Amino acid sequence: MKECSRHARFVTVLAVTLLIGACNPKRAIMEVAVGDMEKYFGAEEYDGSELVKLTDRVYTYRWTWYRSIVIDTDEGLVITDPFNAEAAAALVRHLKEAGLTKPVHTLFYSHYHLDHTEGGAALEPQRVLAHRGCPSYWADVDASRVLPPTRLIEGDQVLTIGGVRIHLLYLGRTHTDTLYAVYLPDERLLWTADFALVRTILPIGGPDYYFPGAIKAMERLAALDFDVFVPSHFGYGKKQDLVDYVGFFKDLEDASRRSMEKFGREVPRSRETLQDSFDFYYDELEGRYGDWHGFDENVLFVIVRATTGARLGY
Ligand SMILES: [Zn+2]
Structure with missing residues (x-):
């Protein structure tokens, strides 16, 4: 039907x-x-903004289809990704309404992308952390709206701020080579940016940048002990949603391998091979992921990305 x-x-x-x-x-x-x-x-469904309490110490802030976390520590707030000036200004209003009037102790940038790192000045953070690779990217684009980091980091970091252990897990070559996940073992919560989503296909053929690295990093995160999974877009969920995303990527990897066995290692060029290859992937994915949010809108991008990436090695 x-x-x-x-x-x-x-x-x-x-x-x-x-x-x-x-x-x-x-x-x-x-x-x-x-x-x-x-x-x-979700022009209507994901309109506006909201702040929702998830655990004793953690809130999730949604601005349109973007989502960050706010950690309420004894020394002040720790916030991930300001996104832009409008989103940050709305967050300031939500914090005030929720009685979260402590200063922002740390603003953390998950990766260098401008749609995650602009507008932080409105939060008046005492310090700003980002991967040390970020400034070289910002030097190539208009990063005038990015509040510059006060401290650059690399590799995994464990911070203890106001009684809360915060693990910053470096994800290597994945979605850029500046990407971190934020793991809160005591709150049993994981937040990731532009990486895995909850029963939702990543936009424009994600993962942008490096598929093999994304699978490795995702498997690492799926082995962690946590209950609540909060991605930087759309809804939040449980650890099983991240585990399911590893399955999605592995199925995609497996479909790519079998597609190359069937249609050859060269990038398809004839109309017949291009269409047969599309049908092959579509049938593989539709049965298992056809009911995920954004399947119809994004599956063509996913197939083009997978077809090319598998053959070129990215
Ligand atoms: Zn990004």
């Missing part, structure tokens, strides 16, 4: 698209695909 409704919807959309875009149907099909991303990003 679900399969039928999906096909019916596709045929309807295609027919309307071809009618509207009679002068340039290929462009019209692409416009529909791009517009469908509205459903993925």
Whole structure:
């Protein structure tokens, strides 16, 4: 039934698209695909912002489809990723409303990407931590909205701030080579940025950068002892959601290996091989992950990313 409704919807959309875009149907099909991303990003569902208490010491802050954590320590607040000026200003309001009026002891940047690191000045942090590789990237782009780190770090770090143990776990070559996860063993909670999600396909064919490294790092995190899993996008969940994501990536890796056995190690070039290869991946993934959020909107990107990455080694 679900399969039928999906096909019916596709045929309807295609027919309307071809009618509207009679002068340039290929462009019209692409416009529909791009517009469908509205459903993925949840323009209405993920509107606004909220602060929710998760454990004794930890809150999760959501701004649209972005999500960070706030750790309430005896020495002040520890906050991950400000995202941008608007998100940070809204967080300041939420903190005040929740009675969290301690100063921000530490602002931590999970990785250098601008959509995670702008606007931190509004939080007036006493110190800002980031991986030591971040500034070299910021030197190449307009990073004028990034509050510069006061301390650069590398490798794993264990901090104890105001009675809370905070493990900063360096994830190596994954989504950039500046990425950390934040593990709170006493709160039994893990937060990651742009890495694994809860029953949701990563956007634009993620993991951006290096797939083999992402699987290794994800397996490392899945071996940790925790209950609550909070990713930097969409909803939060349990450890099993991260374990499921390792399974998704391993299935993708396995499908890529079998796809190359079937269609050859060269990047497919003929229409027939390209379409057969697409069908192969689609069938493999749809059965197991077709009900994950964003499958329809992102599966083409995932397939293109996997097809290319497996053959080129990234
Ligand atoms: Zn990122």
